[in-house]
Amino acid sequence: MKSNVELLYEWMNNTTELIQEQVKEPYLDSLGLTMEMLFHQSISEELDDIITHKLQAVLKDIDLSTFKVDEIRKATQLAILKGMKDSTQQQHLMTPETVALLVGYLADKVTQDKEHLRVFDPASGTGNLITTVLGLLKQQVVTYASEVDPTLIQLAVLNANLQQKKIEFFHQDSLRPFLMDPVDLIVADLPVGYYPDDITATEYELKADEGHSYAHHLFIEQSMNYTVDGGYLLFVIPDFLFDSDQSDKLHRYIQGNAHIVGVIRLPESAFKSEKNIKSILILQKKGQNTSAPKQPLLVKMPSFKNTKGMEDILEQMNSWFKTYKAD
Known part of the structure; x- marks a missing residue:
């Protein structure tokens, strides 16, 4: 069975990739939109109707209140690390x-x-x-x-x-x-x-x-x-x-x-x-x-x-x- 950290990370990663396909921005910028959506429980007005519709369905799949703070931190960390692998900038490194x-x-x-x-x-x-x-x-x-x-x-x-x-x-x-x-x-x-x-x-x-x-x-x-x-x-x-x-x-x-x-x-x-x-x-x-x-x-x-x-x-x-x- 998957841990809460894995479940939240997978949701963040899949949602970010969905947004990334649409906005054609780097992974880390798309992850920012995912985190914003998760925090505000609403979808950015900058996105078009088709993706907004998809994201509304995705947002129903996750309830942030069921996760502990530490699980949120670790899942976010995994998603950021994934984005940093794609980014070659030296300053885009994270403290282990x-x-x-x-x-x-x-x-x-x-x-x-x-x-x-x-x-x-x-x-x-x-x-x-x-x-x-x-x-x-x-x-x-x-x-x-x-x-x-x-x-x-x-x-x-x-x-x-x-x-x-x-x-x-x-x-x-x-x-x-x-x-x-x-x-x-x-x-x-x-x-x-x-x-x-x-x-x-x-x-x-x-x-x-x-x-x-x-x-x-x-x-x-x-x-x-x-x-x-x-x-x-x-x-x-x-x-x-x-x-x-x-x-x-x-x-x-x-x-x-x-x-x-x-x-x-x-x-x-x-x-x-x-x-x-x-x-x-x-x-x-x-x-x-x-x-x-x-x-x-x-x-x-x-x-x-x-x-x-x-x-x-x-x-x-x-x-x-x-x-x-x-x-």
Whole structure:
């Protein structure tokens, strides 16, 4: 028997393909129309009578209220992943499910002494990372997210709506100033590559001495600018972050502004190739009452399929956090 996630994914995929045939748009744009239809329970007026008639019949086949939030998130994620396979744009990539869950687990650990939280994802893409993290935080949360790509932000907004997650989105270049007060927690899967806007880059300490600056370095600095003193930053980083030609500058910047709380190296099996391997960097912005942990949390994750290994590592991490928070 099919699971709810499979049933909803198949419905979304079939409906998207039906729309795609009609509007001759890329899969991800047609998926946006499917998600909109599902959320509003009505069909876009832009579509002609024949397809509208077909879609009205299709809409009767699904009752969104019978699905749990997590099932909606996973089905949407599968449909977006399918669309991304067809799309060759590098930025059209999604944080893997297991990695997003691990970031959520860490977010919960570093913020559990707070009753209220303000959270920001400055590189939200389709919203999978931020909605996964929100599902794991237990306190009252005010959430912000930013994304420059119009297709991705549209999917992110619909993704949040379908999951009934309240997120304020900024549709802008995240390396430009925000109309937002600093937050308690930043989560981001850092976009890797060069930042093309050299003029904006000159505002940053981490700008390159010559040529284009690294976007992933500037994102770290921008995130620090929008974090309160003592706040936490959780970044999914490329494995080579501290080995590149501009890494000395980055190292000095981090040492001057934050405590390195931990680095968690993700399993190679979670990524297509060695050059794609990532880690999670946990930072705390320095403040009056902050201090570096006696011993940072340094972990090499086993394969996510190794249940026993995962249980052992999580147990070690849980006990590390107990002593870290007690200090």
